[in-house]
Amino acid sequence: MESLTGGSGVHVFLVLWKASRALQDYAAKSISELEMCGSDFAVLEALLHKGPLPVNEIGKKILLTSGSITVAIDRLETKGLVERRASGTDRRARIVHLTKDGRKLITHAFADHAADLERLASASLTKVERETLIRLLKKIGYEAAGASEQSESTT
Numbered sequence: 001m002e003s004l005t006g007g008s009g010v011h012v013f014l015v016l017w018k019a020s021r022a023l024q025d026y027a028a029k030s031i032s033e034l035e036m037c038g039s040d041f042a043v044l045e046a047l048l049h050k051g052p053l054p055v056n057e058i059g060k061k062i063l064l065t066s067g068s069i070t071v072a073i074d075r076l077e078t079k080g081l082v083e084r085r086a087s088g089t090d091r092r093a094r095i096v097h098l099t100k101d102g103r104k105l106i107t108h109a110f111a112d113h114a115a116d117l118e119r120l121a122s123a124s125l126t127k128v129e130r131e132t133l134i135r136l137l138k139k140i141g142y143e144a145a146g147a148s149e150q151s152e153s154t155t
Helices: 009-034 038-050 055-060 064-079 100-124 129-151
Strands: 082-086 094-099
Touching: 009 038, 009 100, 009 129, 038 055, 038 064, 038 082, 038 094, 038 100, 055 064, 055 094, 064 082, 094 100
Parallel strands: none
Antiparallel strands: 082 094
């Protein structure tokens, strides 16, 4: 039982996992009034902040498989929020763009979502605590990613 308390590796993982689940639930509730799923919101948000992108790049940015990202883009295209256009440099590639309606929807929705997340963060952490948390999460994240890459290269 000691491994589940006192800052052990297992304890760190459990606390991060539970906090991540709670934050995901909070974020999902923040966008629930939009009548769209988190994947659709993530696609629109990526296009808002990164500009037009190829389908596969969107999937990489929001961590969706190629099948899932295609279904999400199809849904958004049916709603008139995005459109696929041919690439100017590669005839095989399709670039996804926000439509005027899509840009209007995600601009307002993201502002509301960002305000919800800001309220949560500022209610629970000071600015210095947030900066420390970000630094520590990046530190453990980079370590985990490096260890994963190293174990994949040895197998």
